[in-house]
Amino acid sequence: xxxxxxxxxxxxxxxxxxxxxxxxxxxxxxxxxxxxxxxxxxxxxxxxxxxxxxxxxxxxxxxxxxxxxxxxxxxxxxxxxxxxxxxxxxxxxxxxxxxxxxxxxxxxxxxxxxxxxxxxxxxxxxxxxxxxxxxxxxxxxxxxxxxxxxxxxxxxxxxxxxxxxxxxxxxxxxxxxxxxxxxxxxxxxxxxxxxxxxxxxxxxxxxxxxxxxxxxxxxxxxxxxxxxxxxxxxxxxxxxxxxxxxxxxxxx
Amino acid sequence: xxxxxxxxxxxxxxxxxxxxxxxxxxxxxxxxxxxxxxxxxxxxxxxxxxxxxxxxxxxxxxxxxxxxxxxxxxxxxxxxxxxxxxxxxxxxxxxxxxxxxxxxxxxxxxxxxxxxxxxxxxxxxxxxxxxxxxxxxxxxxxxxxxxxxxxxxxxxxxxxxxxxxxxxxxxxxxxxxxxxxxxxxxxxxxxxxxxxxxxxxxxxxxxxxxxxxxxxxxxxxxxxxxxxxxxxxxxxxxxxxxxxxxxxxxxxxxxxxxxxxxxxxxxxxxxxxxxxxxxxxxxxxxxxxxxxxxxxxxxxxxxxxxxxxxxxxxxxxxxxxxxxxxxxxxxxxxxxxxxxxxxxxxxxxxxxxxxxxxxxxxxxxxxxxxxxxxxxxxxxxxxxxxxxxxxxxxx
Numbered sequence: 001x002x003x004x005x006x007x008x009x010x011x012x013x014x015x016x017x018x019x020x021x022x023x024x025x026x027x028x029x030x031x032x033x034x035x036x037x038x039x040x041x042x043x044x045x046x047x048x049x050x051x052x053x054x055x056x057x058x059x060x061x062x063x064x065x066x067x068x069x070x071x072x073x074x075x076x077x078x079x080x081x082x083x084x085x086x087x088x089x090x091x092x093x094x095x096x097x098x099x100x101x102x103x104x105x106x107x108x109x110x111x112x113x114x115x116x117x118x119x120x121x122x123x124x125x126x127x128x129x130x131x132x133x134x135x136x137x138x139x140x141x142x143x144x145x146x147x148x149x150x151x152x153x154x155x156x157x158x159x160x161x162x163x164x165x166x167x168x169x170x171x172x173x174x175x176x177x178x179x180x181x182x183x184x185x186x187x188x189x190x191x192x193x194x195x196x197x198x199x200x201x202x203x204x205x206x207x208x209x210x211x212x213x214x215x216x217x218x219x220x221x222x223x224x225x226x227x228x229x230x231x232x233x234x235x236x237x238x239x240x241x242x243x244x245x246x247x248x249x250x251x252x
Numbered sequence: 253x254x255x256x257x258x259x260x261x262x263x264x265x266x267x268x269x270x271x272x273x274x275x276x277x278x279x280x281x282x283x284x285x286x287x288x289x290x291x292x293x294x295x296x297x298x299x300x301x302x303x304x305x306x307x308x309x310x311x312x313x314x315x316x317x318x319x320x321x322x323x324x325x326x327x328x329x330x331x332x333x334x335x336x337x338x339x340x341x342x343x344x345x346x347x348x349x350x351x352x353x354x355x356x357x358x359x360x361x362x363x364x365x366x367x368x369x370x371x372x373x374x375x376x377x378x379x380x381x382x383x384x385x386x387x388x389x390x391x392x393x394x395x396x397x398x399x400x401x402x403x404x405x406x407x408x409x410x411x412x413x414x415x416x417x418x419x420x421x422x423x424x425x426x427x428x429x430x431x432x433x434x435x436x437x438x439x440x441x442x443x444x445x446x447x448x449x450x451x452x453x454x455x456x457x458x459x460x461x462x463x464x465x466x467x468x469x470x471x472x473x474x475x476x477x478x479x480x481x482x483x484x485x486x487x488x489x490x491x492x493x494x495x496x497x498x499x500x501x502x503x504x505x506x507x508x509x510x511x512x513x514x515x516x517x518x519x520x521x522x523x524x525x526x527x528x529x530x531x532x533x534x535x536x537x538x539x540x541x542x543x544x545x546x547x548x549x550x551x552x553x554x555x556x557x558x559x560x561x562x563x564x565x566x567x568x569x570x571x572x573x574x575x576x577x578x579x580x581x582x583x584x585x586x587x588x589x590x591x592x593x594x595x596x597x598x599x600x601x602x603x604x605x606x607x608x609x610x611x612x613x614x615x616x617x618x619x620x621x622x623x624x625x626x627x628x629x630x631x632x633x634x635x636x637x638x639x640x641x642x643x644x645x646x647x
Contacts, residue, residue, distance in 0.1 A: 024283065024284065024285045024286075025283075050286075051285065051286040052285035052286055052287045052346075053287075053290070054286075054287040054288075054289075054290035054291045054344055055290065055291065055570075055575070057570050066290040066291075066295065067286065067290055068286040068289040068290050068295075068305065069286075070284050070285070070286040070289075070305055073301060073303050073306065074301065075289075075290070075295060075298070075301055
């Protein structure tokens, strides 16, 4: 897509130059973009050839692009002064280290992942971190601006009240049961757990804990529990549910 | 596609399904970028358009050799048999599609219907009948080794030397086999040949599309090898090499295969082979497709040549290593005749001669044969030699 813009810019600066774009499938993602490409082809006089160049060979001072026009099946050897490679966008080289330091999730391509693609598109899974622009994925300027505005609004919401509310379901440790094995410290994705080296007991930082429950399933002795959602409570809920269902069935 | 009736005959899902079963399973991966077409050796023949990128799409429609017009059909068959199987397209394809495999499926279909070029028919027949594609007598197979004291292979010998059919029968190529044997004897390698018991590896007939006859030949060869107790095979031809190494295991083969350049390079590295004389010539190396692109053997031949004192090693500009251009002899091309202006070999020879070399070094009997034949008709001051021959001269 940006290739079209570059080609048009080139034509603006060098009106008697010739711009040729080799492509196989052009996809435009956005309002009025299709018209933009049509304008480039028609008004900008940019030649679009369907076919991927196979080789670029140096012949004297010229570069020769070998290609086939897959629509006509004709061989092409295009002499040109300069070849510009239209590369795809990749995450910046330090992005992965940053993601590791902030514990933000990344997708298969190394871009930062949002908490939810539709409902929480500007937030990361780590509270307090918001995403904007190409950190999240390849984006053009309008998309980046709108996402950044959204992220800024989210930050303002955070600062608008004197207190920050937090979900009451967080982890706690039963000190009598904890054996100090430290498995939960390594498991916690939010760094919310700390080992008391003297007492050999783990404590929970209640501000950092997000109540994800990773430590609860990791704890071998059952010392880690979620407040208001202990194993005991869940067991009881299930048995009440089964019991009432059985009664209802009997009545029928 | 003049009327509707014609259109419906051209889209034939039945043929598509048969072709997919015959080895064209890659067709749906193609996204029509056309890269294959511009790296195809036929792209270098400027007067001829070879539409490589169309084959996967046409196969997906089942529109292979589907025309009812006889002339059109002949044209289509000609297209299918133009592929030299060099796999330059596979090397460059972003999705790893082997167009030569797709075309091989189409060829299998044509062979089943017995509608493939007559010269290739006789090649297949001869291989079937006498075990070599030239129709030479079986009992003459070991003639090249006469007076060289080459032992027959026996249990306990380390290597079986397997010359291709070309070095076994063709006079120019016999020198390659003789040179190879000379080097092996000089290094006191324990080796033997099968002699008259040898049969063609079947690479050519498989590429032509005669799959059944190939399987028969492969099974017979494997049986012969197993009976003789062969564990390691040394081959001159990259075509035998790739067939033994990559295709025979499907039929139960279990032996190690080495190309002569690999083995000689090893012998030089371990100092068993000492180069005594110098070779004061400019040598350009032509990468055989089957050795280079298909089996990734680039360094060994180069190491041998660069290790020879006095030898000035040259590379072809823009067309070396994996971008090397085919000589045009692969996949039955050796037996097919094309118009003089349409031959790939002429383009390749021009590239090789433009380097200013005195000698073209090859590592494949097919390339050697193709270049020699073409040079005869050219008034050129350049010689073709196999790497084994160059090495043998320097001992």
